[in-house]
Amino acid sequence: MNPADGDIFEIALDKNIANYRALSPIDFLRWASHVFGDRVGVVYDGRRLSYRAFAERCRRLASALVRLGIGEGDTVAVMCPNIPPMLEAHYGVPLAGAVLNALNIRLDAAAIAFILDHGEADVLLTDSAFSPVIRQALARVQRPIRVIDILDPAEPGEPLGEMDYEAFLETGDPDFPWRLPEDEWRALSLCYTSGTTGNPKGVVYHHRGAYLNALGNALVLGLRPDSVYLWTLPMFHCNGWTYTWGVTAVGATHLCLRKVDPARIFALVAEEGVTHMCGAPIVLNMLIHAPDSVKRKFAQRVEVATGGAAPPSAVIEAMEAMGFHVTHLYGLTETYGPSTVCVEQPGWRELPVPDRAAKVARQGVAYPTLGELQVADPETLEPVPADGRTIGEIMLRGHTIMKGYVKNPGATAEAFRGGWYHTGDLAVMHPDGYAEVKDRSKDIIISGGENISSLEVEEVLYRHPAVMEAAVVAKPDPTWGETPCAFVAPKAGARVTAEEIIAFCRANMAGYKVPKTVVFGELPKTSTGKIQKFELRERARRLAAEENGDG
């Protein structure tokens, strides 16, 4: 306004070591071990580690890695279920300056070998229960990798490496200095997508994004210092959706869990006062369909965040009846896990259950720490009208989006085209500003020129009392182009016919959406527990070919 002034706020007011610091989740552990040093930080298998003891183990790990020659730009891979060493790697590896590459423990040897080579792993910490597959993988790997065995008495296996994890920690210094990266944009973690086709892509997270998404989790789920977080979500999955860091950020307790076993989960919820947990809808389904003999009553309300697929209304309802409160999150590996949340609005509680469940099943709004979300035309980037009908692609941008794909500038540029991260998920925007995924681009079924959302058909199938799991894909059809084909896994002991399923659908949806074909049997799953729709699409194609006499 007074151009002669110059900008007085930018002169001699630079960053310095006193007023600027890199954002890094390493600071959460430093803080928790100072403030809650005596409080229980990590619980596993009857053992309780104070935050002080936990931090000392993480610092030993960092120190031991540094003594091994590990530092900036190096990669430490970990093959481990949700037990303390996995959590320790989330702090010890970055504290050493290196990048953590948590491997999906369900992968086969070929995929693991690909990742170890592509991610340029220098060290592998591996739980000995996975020694058979790791041995095969290492035989294929092209580079030298130092191997440390994690020996968990709960599931012993043959050691493969040069030293066991506990002995390795002994070589480290429990007073290893707290160091932050010089730049908060530096890589923290590397997570490979499960990629249904082609080679997986290596998603790179930076320290700043992990810090902010962790705080976002604490705000969204209301984590407090007296919260108890049960590790039902794999830590190898987007670093446990960054809860590995978020739980520590508030000084809450990590309750480790080697295997997702409903009996054990119910026991821990009842006995350890679990307040928070996360998991895909399939985990919720397992709890719901657990035998009555293992179900337990508990006094507290347990906050459950679910994502990866929309929770069917029946799942939401059944979980709440047992004392859980379900919050629906949405995100992808590329977004540090959750990047949207279906925030519960005042008044929803009073709605009839199906109406409320329909609201909760939506993906919702941007995380407070994300930045921006739009549902837009993938080509023009124009947002669709908020009419709950017009389909567009969910696009995100902001603080908690990956650096990009490692050694894959083409895929990175493609993911970020037009200045937005393209999720590939097709959605509508509702008038209340909540986004709802209607389908993965390739999951839309186009029948007689009408778009059919396979999710919508599945939602109805899940309401049928005999259905345990269901998936709907397009089946080629000479008349309609495509028709919906339902694959159904019935509940144990249930008896149901295709005709009954079709009649049930007809009573609950528009005629053109009703599956023309119903196939019973177990559903194929990816290593992360997602139903393999591409495999079902293949089966549907073969079925169509046989029917038309091409098979």
Add this chain to the structure above:
Amino acid sequence: MNPADGDIFEIALDKNIANYRALSPIDFLRWASHVFGDRVGVVYDGRRLSYRAFAERCRRLASALVRLGIGEGDTVAVMCPNIPPMLEAHYGVPLAGAVLNALNIRLDAAAIAFILDHGEADVLLTDSAFSPVIRQALARVQRPIRVIDILDPAEPGEPLGEMDYEAFLETGDPDFPWRLPEDEWRALSLCYTSGTTGNPKGVVYHHRGAYLNALGNALVLGLRPDSVYLWTLPMFHCNGWTYTWGVTAVGATHLCLRKVDPARIFALVAEEGVTHMCGAPIVLNMLIHAPDSVKRKFAQRVEVATGGAAPPSAVIEAMEAMGFHVTHLYGLTETYGPSTVCVEQPGWRELPVPDRAAKVARQGVAYPTLGELQVADPETLEPVPADGRTIGEIMLRGHTIMKGYVKNPGATAEAFRGGWYHTGDLAVMHPDGYAEVKDRSKDIIISGGENISSLEVEEVLYRHPAVMEAAVVAKPDPTWGETPCAFVAPKAGARVTAEEIIAFCRANMAGYKVPKTVVFGELPKTSTGKIQKFELRERARRLAAEENGDG
């Protein structure tokens, strides 16, 4: 480890518009108005603004300022109590790209004129209740300033400016685009210290620091979307300790309050379901000593954060008896308000009240979003032992420390010497890692070579049933160098003698710490409500001179 690898995590993984965004509290309002558009965002004097309506007013303000020619590097000063326009300025001004300079409404014309000149104010928004002092200030100011009057029917005054605030908003666009600063390090706000001697210094905040401190507040006090925050703390005080932004960050409700009036506060707590509030101990004291006729019962537990001075045990106890829960924060203008918190540990609840109060009266540990705190030797920067006895200076560094003092590189460099922000507060570090302020450097009384903490003596005085307020300073003494001199404001209607006070002290502290002199009367306060110790020190000096026949 494999030097040939290069750093694969730094190649073609740069920041871009999709994965990098400036941290700014502007985003909180954008988010809250999207997610909680229909929910009540701001309440004042019976009027309720939804977050949508509130955001529209902020966007109008930004737009109107831009149309006036205001933009980057410009300063908008505001003289206004805790009413909606003050809150709107916290979003509208930065959204216009300008820097907010909230003036202490208790300042005199000379101080205001100095600040408007020094801070290079281009626009002044001023509540007409302050027209008399502002008119005098403007008469002294050396630069052209455009003046907009805020006319609050609750306390009308004569307008001074070219337009009233509501008409000014009308000139703005309610759909003004959400813009963030290009760099999160850009200046957001300018707050002048109350500086007991010399000219006040202009503390500059950046967007990043305000964003992080606001999230820190939400985590520390447990703000949730259904929280109701009562504005008992002046918003001109470190931007309301960044609660101006923190409350919005979670979509909670701002309950505005023009004046700190105990009757009104109790009524709002009972009728509006207040869950959170902040204030100096003097505000708590006003609530405690309010007449029974205005005190109200309420069902909820109200979280009260206090700071600026340690809350005396008696205050903590009395507040809890009324249904408030007191959390002790500590910070300075230079640290965006609160930068430490006395986190309540498990087990404290079970302690006898005096023991618990002694713990809560400590300044505590670093905010989760701060970075680092140390109590150290001011010269060597060596941390003192955590023995609860050795005195050092509290030093802070991290995310939520000011950019520096505007147009004062010398003071900035001095504040940041050695890579730490020097608070000037003397403290000990307890074995549990909690810091406790023993005194401002200049508040230590040195008597016969022994250091006496004036705070410690005051703590005892506050426990005397007849004492409303007390302050202790050094009085020059020919024998001892200095002796403690107590200034005491008795409770209304209480009768007490100097001898009784001295006897009470003698029963409760070491003999050398007992005040040799007790003076009764009202205590002088700074414009921010702090007791003016420098004024009391002056009185004590005069008293000593008279006694020694020099007067």
